[in-house]
Amino acid sequence: MRYLSWAYLLALFAFILLPVVTLVIFSFQDGRLPVPPFKGATLDWYREILTDRALMEALGNSLIVALLSALVALTLGFLAASGLARVVLPGSVVMRGLLIAPMTVSYLIIALGLLQMFNKVGIRPSLLATGIGHVVINLPLCFAILYAAIGEHQKSALKAARDLGAKEWQVLWFVAAPMLTPALAAAFFLAFTFSWDEFIIAFLLTRFDVTLPVEIWSMLRSGLSPATNAVGSLVFLVSVIVVVALELTLFRKGSK
Amino acid sequence: MTADVHIKAVEHRFNAFTALHRVDLQIAAGEFIVLLGPSGCGKTTLLSIIGGFLTPSEGQVLIGGRDMTHVAPKDRPTTTMFQDYALFPHMSLRDNVGFGLRMRGVGRAARNAKALEMLEMVGLADKAGRRPHELSGGQRQRVALARALAVEPDVLLLDEPLGALDLKLRRQMQEELKAIQRRVGTTFVHVTHDQEEAMAIADRIVVMNHGRVEHCGSPEEVYLRPRTMFSADFMGETNRVPVTPSGGGVSSPLGPLAIAPAEGMLCLRPENIGLAEGFSLGRATLVEAAFYGSYHRCHFRPLAARDMLLTAHLPQGAHPGLGDEVELFGRNPVVLASEAA
Numbered sequence: 001m002r003y004l005s006w007a008y009l010l011a012l013f014a015f016i017l018l019p020v021v022t023l024v025i026f027s028f029q030d031g032r033l034p035v036p037p038f039k040g041a042t043l044d045w046y047r048e049i050l051t052d053r054a055l056m057e058a059l060g061n062s063l064i065v066a067l068l069s070a071l072v073a074l075t076l077g078f079l080a081a082s083g084l085a086r087v088v089l090p091g092s093v094v095m096r097g098l099l100i101a102p103m104t105v106s107y108l109i110i111a112l113g114l115l116q117m118f119n120k121v122g123i124r125p126s127l128l129a130t131g132i133g134h135v136v137i138n139l140p141l142c143f144a145i146l147y148a149a150i151g152e153h154q155k156s157a158l159k160a161a162r163d164l165g166a167k168e169w170q171v172l173w174f175v176a177a178p179m180l181t182p183a184l185a186a187a188f189f190l191a192f193t194f195s196w197d198e199f200i201i202a203f204l205l206t207r208f209d210v211t212l213p214v215e216i217w218s219m220l221r222s223g224l225s226p227a228t229n230a231v232g233s234l235v236f237l238v239s240v241i242v243v244v245a246l247e248l249t250l251f252r253k254g255s256k
Numbered sequence: 257m258t259a260d261v262h263i264k265a266v267e268h269r270f271n272a273f274t275a276l277h278r279v280d281l282q283i284a285a286g287e288f289i290v291l292l293g294p295s296g297c298g299k300t301t302l303l304s305i306i307g308g309f310l311t312p313s314e315g316q317v318l319i320g321g322r323d324m325t326h327v328a329p330k331d332r333p334t335t336t337m338f339q340d341y342a343l344f345p346h347m348s349l350r351d352n353v354g355f356g357l358r359m360r361g362v363g364r365a366a367r368n369a370k371a372l373e374m375l376e377m378v379g380l381a382d383k384a385g386r387r388p389h390e391l392s393g394g395q396r397q398r399v400a401l402a403r404a405l406a407v408e409p410d411v412l413l414l415d416e417p418l419g420a421l422d423l424k425l426r427r428q429m430q431e432e433l434k435a436i437q438r439r440v441g442t443t444f445v446h447v448t449h450d451q452e453e454a455m456a457i458a459d460r461i462v463v464m465n466h467g468r469v470e471h472c473g474s475p476e477e478v479y480l481r482p483r484t485m486f487s488a489d490f491m492g493e494t495n496r497v498p499v500t501p502s503g504g505g506v507s508s509p510l511g512p513l514a515i516a517p518a519e520g521m522l523c524l525r526p527e528n529i530g531l532a533e534g535f536s537l538g539r540a541t542l543v544e545a546a547f548y549g550s551y552h553r554c555h556f557r558p559l560a561a562r563d564m565l566l567t568a569h570l571p572q573g574a575h576p577g578l579g580d581e582v583e584l585f586g587r588n589p590v591v592l593a594s595e596a597a
């Protein structure tokens with residue numbers, strides 16, 4: 001029984017990690033195709049992509065879009081969550097539902113809707129348009145995480161702050177935000193990685209300046225190459241660093 | 257530093273439910289008032305209305321003579337000590353206590369000095385740099401008190417602050433609260449459902465039930481001369497004997513009793529029934545007795561009314577044997593008119 005559960009665990013990890021491991025291994029392939037057999041290790045492909053200007057520009061664009069759209073989604077989500085947690089308005093339930101609703105809509109539909117709307121109001125496909133699209137998909141996520149994090153304990157601390165003379169912005173800045181730091185960080189990093197990885201919206205809403213997933217897609221059109229594996233490995237590395245950083249700083253502290 | 261509170265015909269409704277029915281209450285400056293009642297009696301609603309967390313459906317709240325009915329909590333001369341303390345977990349005790357002053361624009365040095373002074377008052381000056389989670393429940397309680405008093409409110413509102421503490425600590429905190437209140441002179445309005453706590457700390461107790469004030473008076477008045485059956489029962493155990501006037505006294509199931517003629521229910525506290533002194537309650541047999549440390553709790557069955565049971569608290573070592581027949585005497589009789597309801 002014992003061996004069986006270990007075997008199951010190994011199989012599970014293999015299932016989850018094997019594709020990524022293969023991707024990373026063949027990014028070092030000393031040859032033209034990222035397929036077995038493995039012909040030896042080289043860093044050539046990394047050199048190639050790191051000197052590829054279009055790719056590096058796309059990487060920079062992705063970072064900026066992810067950072068800004070995550071910040072905007074976080075701010076809006078935080079304000080909405082603390083507002084709805086504070087007062088019970090007629091229709092609070094409906095408002096919460098509407099805020100979370102975009103989560104249930106596929107990215108493709110959201111992208112199409114945004115494309116048509118941006119056309120109407122005259123916003124050209126661009127990084128700005130993509131960033132707005134990412135706020136649309138990440139705002140419900142940030143709102144849901146933060147709203148769930150505001151419990152009775154937080155509510156009464158906010159009430160105490162108001163009682164002691166704090167203005168509304170002071171309540172948010174001095175009490176709500178510090179008390180919700182773990183949730184704020186979790187929401188921010190999730191929003192960041194979702195934007196960082198997002199393809200469909202970015203594909204439909206960018207034209208000349210593109211984000212990294214879109215750039216990778218156009219690389220893939222010219223066939224498989226260890227270079228795409230190398231890019232994929234770098235993207236994966238960024239996500240891993242974010243998750244590990246989160247694990248080491250916030251979640252450890254939050255579990256006290 | 258201190259102000260009187262005047263509650264004028266305050267009525268509060270939550271949708272169809274009326275939590276307060278035209279409550280009138282005058283609280284003098286520097287008074288320690290306890291709002292006492294079972295859960296759902298409206299005491300917390302009244303406290304929230306004084307603190308500004310609720311706006312009454314009708315009526316007015318005056319604090320220090322000024323109309324505060326529609327003023328937000330942050331602009332009122334009141335602060336609240338919350339049931340769950342509501343300390344800020346990310347701040348040191350010093351910053352917690354100094355928070356109100358910071359919001360009033362007081363500089364760091366001045367507010368730290370004041371915070372230390374307040375922490376000193378509650379005996380926690382040596383822990384000023386600690387965070388709330390490093391403290392015990394009783395210590396958090398004290399920090400919450402220091403924080404609420406640091407801004408020198410005219411009125412301090414206490415929302416069942418001692419509910420979460422164990423009995424011994426609660427007694428100790430009651431005494432401390434009382435002492436601190438005398439020292440600072442601030443008006444305290446304290447909510448509780450514990451009648452012993454109310455009697456231990458209050459200058460005046462406001463007994464509430466179903467959104468109305470049942471009785472308002474000093475602990476002695478409320479306990480010894482209750483005005484309604486509800487406050488008689490709520491303040492402590494009572495033996496009830498229905499009486500009707502007859503001649504110079506009253507007649508009852510126990511036989512004629514030598515008290516002032518009145519119609520209604522005779523209420524006698526267990527400690528007011530004894531084996532001597534007062535008016536006779538007739539003979540009764542002891543059916544059960546238990547030793548409670550400071551008294552014996554005894555149940556007597558009157559010979560004249562076998563279906564009745566009188567509970568008496570007799571002094572240590574002075575109770576008859578089980579089944580013995582003795583004559584019982586009552587003191588401090590209170591006769592309440594039977595309630596219409």
